[in-house]
Amino acid sequence: MKLGILLTTDPTHENTNTVLNLSQTAREAGIDVAIFLMHNGVYNLTHSLFMELANAGVEISLCAHNAGQRGVGKVDKVLFGSQYDLAQIVHECDRFLSF
Amino acid sequence: MKQIDTKQVGTKQVGTKQVGTKQVIIVIRHSPFNTSRNAEGLRMSVGLTLKNDVVSVVFLGDGVYHASTRLNPKLIGAHICDQEFEMFNMLGCGLFADEIALERAGIAESELRDGVKGISASEIADMLAAADVVIPF
Numbered sequence: 017m018k019l020g021i022l023l024t025t026d027p028t029h030e031n032t033n034t035v036l037n038l039s040q041t042a043r044e045a046g047i048d049v050a051i052f053l054m055h056n057g058v059y060n061l062t063h064s065l066f067m068e069l070a071n072a073g074v075e076i077s078l079c080a081h082n083a084g085q086r087g088v089g090k091v092d093k094v095l096f097g098s099q100y101d102l103a104q105i106v107h108e109c110d111r112f113l114s115f
Numbered sequence: 116m117k118q119i120d121t122k123q124v125g126t127k128q129v130g131t132k133q134v135g136t137k138q139v140i141i142v143i144r145h146s147p148f149n150t151s152r153n154a155e156g157l158r159m160s161v162g163l164t165l166k167n168d169v170v171s172v173v174f175l176g177d178g179v180y181h182a183s184t185r186l187n188p189k190l191i192g193a194h195i196c197d198q199e200f201e202m203f204n205m206l207g208c209g210l211f212a213d214e215i216a217l218e219r220a221g222i223a224e225s226e227l228r229d230g231v232k233g234i235s236a237s238e239i240a241d242m243l244a245a246a247d248v249v250i251p252f
Contacts, residue, residue: 022250024152024155024252054155054159055151055152055155082155098162099158099159099161099162099163099165100162100165100166102159102162102163103162103163103164103165103166103168104166106137106139106163106166106168106248106250107137107166107168112248112250114249114250114251114252
């Protein structure tokens, strides 16, 4: 079972906490989670708890184009990819959620 | 009111979709003004075709302004989405706008961008229910 998540809002939005808790719970239930960040969602890399998700085995990738526009620098364990990576998550996951 | 086959999404039929492909619908629902969100949603929609999934875009609410030829983003230096719409038509992606929202916005069907069709809310609901993935943007 694989859960795909798209996050497009910045860390001040309640979506961040929802995604954090949802992803953590899913991982505890043995569900694979892949998160893609785009638009202002790339700012979530500055959220410390978000990086803990990567350590817990959540695949995190983002739109490098959006990150470049916003001056978000590279971070370990996060794939600075493209819209192709999102297409791949959407194609492969069993459930997909957008925030 | 005209009837369309609500099982038609993009150029392929929901009932006969190719094995391994997904029906993906992106919902553009916000005004295109003062934000780059809509333009990003359309860019994402083009990207989602890269795995050969069947991608359609539905314009709801104030999002219908983005489907209108009356929109002139150049005037305010906003992102021009001509290339995205051109790509949608080249790739056979379905483009749909809510008829009620079009009426509220005062947009006639003749003022819609190439390939965009006005359809009823119930037809949109049927499309969303039949989709594998719905991404509200």
